[in-house]
Amino acid sequence: MSLEDFPIPEIGDDDLLLEVIMCGVDGSELAMYRGAFEYVNDRVPVIFGDEIIGRVAQIGTAAAARRGLAVGDRVVVEARWPCAEGCHTCNRGQYYLCERRGLKNGYGTLSAKEAPHLWGGYSTHTFVPPEAVVYPVPHDLSDRTALIACSPFANGIRWAEATDVAAGGHIAVIGPGPQGLSCALAAIATGRRATLIGLEADSERLKLAEGFGATTFVTTRDSDPDAIVQTAADIVAQHGPVDAVIEVSGSPAGKALAMHVVRALGTVVSSASPNPSTQPFDWRLLMWKEITLKGRISHPNTVETAFEKARELRDRGVDVGDWITHVFPLDDVAGAIRTAAYQTEERPIKVALDPSA
Ligand SMILES: [Zn+2]
Known part of the structure; x- marks a missing residue:
């Protein structure tokens, strides 16, 4: 640089x-x-x-x-x-x-x-x-609010929408960076429940999410298949069945967890590029649970909605x-x-x- x-x-x-x-x-x-x-x-x-x-x-x-x-x-x-x-x-x-x-x-x-x-x-x-x-x-939005609204939060609105989960439903978001926080907040702002899943090091971000009404779960990067199955069971035991997952960590463990934690007939939205891009993927789960797998990138036609939602949320203290x-x-x-x-x-x-x- x-x-x-x-x-x-x-x-x-x-x-x-x-x-x-x-x-x-x-x-x-x-x-x-x-x-x-x-x-x-x-x-x-x-x-x-x-x-x-x-x-x-x-x-x-x-x-x-x-x-x-x-x-x-x-x-x-x-x-x-x-x-x-x-x-x-x-x-x-x-x-x-x-x-x-x-x-x-x-x-x-x-x-x-x-x-x-x-x-x-x-x-x-x-x-x-x-x-x-x-x-x-809009004149009444600060620079900072507009900056977050115009990209990460606009993504969150679009990606949460892609889950097709109705009000009252439960969305798990894997990866608590600004994108994941945005997905969880967008889900909650539209009447859905959200559980944000992160690592020990993400404690500040997870605390923030709890402040706006998300439940949280701390996991590890362990990509051992048995560990992932156990983590999925623990999440469901603690927070209830998961109707849809938004995977924004991009990690092998995150991608695998998404497929395991979502309930049958649920939706997985993948919105972070896995690195490395050639991760193993258990195609059987896709069929055995009839999972709908979607990719979403960015936020076409969503910025103005994000400005409005960010204003509403700000007026309610978030x-x-x-x-x-x-x-x-x-x-x-x-x-x-x-x-x-x-x-x-x-x-x-x-x-x-x-x-x-
Ligand atoms: Zn074109």
């Missing part, structure tokens, strides 16, 4: 330039920092950062008219954007999976070699092309903006990533960067 200067780009009639207020540090960036994503390694230098809240610094006339924005307005941007042509997935509303642009082309993953270079939120400025999806931030416990300046990005990855003594809930810090 190093600080580099790029020229402020010329803004076209339908472009805009953001001054970054804050950028979230997320789990995929911890993996990218370790060099775990080959396609990102091939693109260096890359400006990380796809959870971005900023202020409009410059805007073209057409963009201002079309987007209803002016210099100074606060906005969030989505990490990916639809193609201009309209493809199979974009037409069905899932522009993160655009067939023309692909999942790998957006904020935080495009090469900084590609003009106008400013393709990430770990920066003072971010370029916003015409196709990018931009939402104005402000997702409070989850940002650690803020770093741009010249200590490596420190931010190490902190988020639990490589220091700190146990953050959520880490963010503030270029003005």
Whole structure:
């Protein structure tokens, strides 16, 4: 990681330039920092950062008219954007999976070699092309609340919805990072019960979840099959049958536990990339329990709902903006990533960067 200067780009009639207020540090960036994503390694230098809240610094006339924005307005941007042509997935509303642009082309993953270079939120400025999806931030939401709402919490809303569990039902969430917390909170906010499952080291995050009404369960990373069967039985004994699981730990033990703990005819939503990606998987459970297995990535068309829900929750005393416990300046990005990855003594809930810090 190093600080580099790029020229402020010329803004076209339908472009805009953001001054970054804050950028979230997320789990995929911890993996990218370790060099775990080959396609990102091939693109260096890359400006990380796809959870971005900023202020409009410059805007073209057409963009201002079309987007209803002016210099100074606060906005969030989505990490990916639809193609201009309209493809199979974009037409069905899932522009993160655009067939023309692909999942790998957006904020935080495009090469900084590609003009106008400013393709990430770990920066003072971010370029916003015409196709990018931009939402104005409601005046009554703080920067921090809007930042959590626009990405992790928007994910949580969509992924909890994907479980198809009705009000009163029970969702287990494996992995208590900001995504897992968001899933549990979204489930509870819509009348479902949530049990958040984590490790000993996650005690701060689990405590937070108990504060907003989740039940919690502490387990180990043990991926021994017998241990996982026992853990699943313990969870059900303590917290009741599990109608659906959202697996966001990405660990082998987490993936296996999801299939064991869910009740027959239940749903498993997998929303974290397993690392390594070639984990063993017991296909028999899928059939023996008639499990519905779904993958969900990101949060197309959910940011505005997330803003509304975050406001409602804040007014009831649960402000997702409070989850940002650690803020770093741009010249200590490596420190931010190490902190988020639990490589220091700190146990953050959520880490963010503030270029003005
Ligand atoms: Zn497309």
